[in-house]
Amino acid sequence: MDGLASADPNIQTTMLEVISEGISGAILVYDKNDRILFASQQVLALLPVPEQFLAPGTRLRDVLGALYDGGVRFCSETSSSRRSNSREDWIAEQIAILWREKADIIERRGPERWISLSKRRLSSGYGVCIVRDVSDQKKREEKWRADMERVQVTEEVLDNLPFTVTVKDQTHTFVAINKAACRFHDKTAESILGHKGEQFQPIELRERLEAINDHVFETGDALQLPERLTRADGSQSIVVANKFRIGKPGRYYVVTAMQDLTRFLTPSSTGEIRPAMMWEEFVSLSLCQGEKDRQSAGSGSVSLASRKILVVSADAEMEREAITALSGLRVDTSSVSSAQELKLFLHLASEAEIQVDLVVLDASLQGDCAEIAAAHGVPTVEIAANDIEDMLVSNVMACLAASGDAGAGSVADDGWEVVEEAKDDTIDVLVAEDNEVNQIVFSQILEGLGYRYAIATDGEQAVQLWQDRAPQLILMDITLPRLNGFEAASSIRSLEEEGSRVPIIGVLPQAFDRDRDECFSSGMDDVILKPISPEALQTVFSKFLHSRQEFTTRK
Numbered sequence: 001m002d003g004l005a006s007a008d009p010n011i012q013t014t015m016l017e018v019i020s021e022g023i024s025g026a027i028l029v030y031d032k033n034d035r036i037l038f039a040s041q042q043v044l045a046l047l048p049v050p051e052q053f054l055a056p057g058t059r060l061r062d063v064l065g066a067l068y069d070g071g072v073r074f075c076s077e078t079s080s081s082r083r084s085n086s087r088e089d090w091i092a093e094q095i096a097i098l099w100r101e102k103a104d105i106i107e108r109r110g111p112e113r114w115i116s117l118s119k120r121r122l123s124s125g126y127g128v129c130i131v132r133d134v135s136d137q138k139k140r141e142e143k144w145r146a147d148m149e150r151v152q153v154t155e156e157v158l159d160n161l162p163f164t165v166t167v168k169d170q171t172h173t174f175v176a177i178n179k180a181a182c183r184f185h186d187k188t189a190e191s192i193l194g195h196k197g198e199q200f201q202p203i204e205l206r207e208r209l210e211a212i213n214d215h216v217f218e219t220g221d222a223l224q225l226p227e228r229l230t231r232a233d234g235s236q237s238i239v240v241a242n243k244f245r246i247g248k249p250g251r252y253y254v255v256t257a258m259q260d261l262t263r264f265l266t267p268s269s270t271g272e273i274r275p276a277m278m279w280e281e282f283v284s285l286s287l288c289q290g291e292k293d294r295q296s297a298g299s300g301s302v303s304l305a306s307r308k309i310l311v312v313s314a315d316a317e318m319e320r321e322a323i324t325a326l327s328g329l330r331v332d333t334s335s336v337s338s339a340q341e342l343k344l345f346l347h348l349a350s351e352a353e354i355q356v357d358l359v360v361l362d363a364s365l366q367g368d369c370a371e372i373a374a375a376h377g378v379p380t381v382e383i384a385a386n387d388i389e390d391m392l393v394s395n396v397m398a399c400l401a402a403s404g405d406a407g408a409g410s411v412a413d414d415g416w417e418v419v420e421e422a423k424d425d426t427i428d429v430l431v432a433e434d435n436e437v438n439q440i441v442f443s444q445i446l447e448g449l450g451y452r453y454a455i456a457t458d459g460e461q462a463v464q465l466w467q468d469r470a471p472q473l474i475l476m477d478i479t480l481p482r483l484n485g486f487e488a489a490s491s492i493r494s495l496e497e498e499g500s501r502v503p504i505i506g507v508l509p510q511a512f513d514r515d516r517d518e519c520f521s522s523g524m525d526d527v528i529l530k531p532i533s534p535e536a537l538q539t540v541f542s543k544f545l546h547s548r549q550e551f552t553t554r555k
Contacts, residue, residue, distance in 0.1 A: 032125025459483025
């Protein structure tokens with residue numbers, strides 16, 4: 001600094017200007033008497049100060065006064081608030097800061113502009129202030145902070161979702177898992193992360209899932225798979241697993257979001273799991289993705305929209321929760337608060353010839369409500385307040401099913417049965433499917449669309465029913481026992497007479513090219529993927545069943 005007063009000051013000034021450009025900032029140098037020795041031209045672009053105040057020899061007090069008049073109020077970025085100082089107080093405060101050995105200040109100049117001032121007082125008494133525009137840096141910091149907040153919120157949401165979410169890398173190793181997944185597998189996150197599931201998945205299941213994940217990794221196709229799983233305690237679970245790929249090439253991951261449907265199903269006396277609800281709610285749980293309203297309104301399928309349910313509770317909060325829970329079924333609901341009101345309501349409904357289909361009773365309600373409902377021939381469901389969320393809908397659906405009006409199938413004492421609509425004549429559609437849940441899905445869709453059908457549970461039976469019932473179309477699952485779908489299709493083709501070719505549609509659990517190729521090699525005409533939806537079947541029927549009117553008039 002002593003050299004600034006040398007015989008060649010222009011060189012010194014030029015060097016400082018070059019340094020100023022190099023650091024993309026302004027440089028201000030002042031002596032121990034607080035008079036300016038040098039001010040680079042960038043100061044004018046960064047601070048609202050007239051050029052004449054930057055001439056050598058100008059007092060810093062005058063420069064600060066000009067800045068104050070221009071609206072500048074330097075304040076530490078971490079300060080909680082700015083003090084409302086007078087002009088002279090503020091100038092005195094800034095002069096005091098300039099005499100500190102080191103001071104760093106960030107001044108916000110408008111909604112998206114920040115100025116950084118780094119002040120240093122040297123041992124010789126000279127001072128240097130470097131002024132820079134740090135707007136881009138601050139914007140990056142704020143974006144980073146906002147991104148971190150979003151990531152934290154997202155992680156918290158995913159971790160607390162009611163269904164399981166897992167993430168695997170391309171080596172099939174778990175890299176992320178939420179709390180619901182830990183509960184489902186009855187494992188801690190630490191015992192799952194970094195592993196491939198060898199502790200809790202049978203090797204056959206793990207290998208099958210790895211093949212499915214490999215397909216998602218390779219193609220990016222999202223898959224939805226219904227599965228029956230056996231837990232560590234031996235209990236069974238029915239789930240729908242949604243798989244999709246995220247990430248970038250070279251760093252892909254497969255996310256599996258698995259919805260456990262077990263609480264919506266009930267065990268039969270044989271120990272098997274059967275649905276405790278009918279198609280309306282089953283669809284809402286994503287076994288099919290067709291639009292629920294269109295299924296029930298346009299095709300003649302069973303609808304709950306006309307059902308009338310009466311809630312009986314003296315607790316206004318429980319009454320509200322019950323009606324809210326039932327609203328998802330699109331039923332008509334009313335409520336009363338006592339046995340006397342129930343009796344009057346049912347009496348008036350009877351006189352008006354209005355049928356009440358079900359009475360939901362508060363388990364804590366005193367009186368003879370159940371007897372009153374029985375006297376009017378109305379079934380009842382009793383529910384406790386803390387069970388509404390988990391049990392009300394499934395209990396209501398089970399009761400309506402048991403009444404004989406909730407669906408086309410029958411619920412027998414020994415479990416769920418899929419009742420075929422025609423046994424004595426030819427049929428429109430033959431379904432070859434061994435999975436009980438998928439049998440229910442097929443039966444409900446076909447009944448809703450108005451087709452007559454039969455179901456074969458293995459490949460040999462599919463060939464026999466084709467011979468006996470002369471279906472107009474066959475939906476052939478490829479993973480059948482005895483004869484698989486490929487073998488059954490080949491057998492049918494070998495037995496067909498000339499000119500009597502029946503369309504055979506392969507039903508695939510995953511979109512593997514090798515399965516598609518084998519379907520066509522075995523004589524199938526087309527393929528569709530599970531889970532089955534009414535829209536997918538209707539598309540197939542429109543393509544291969546040329547005379548839909550012929551089938552509807554025969555019924």
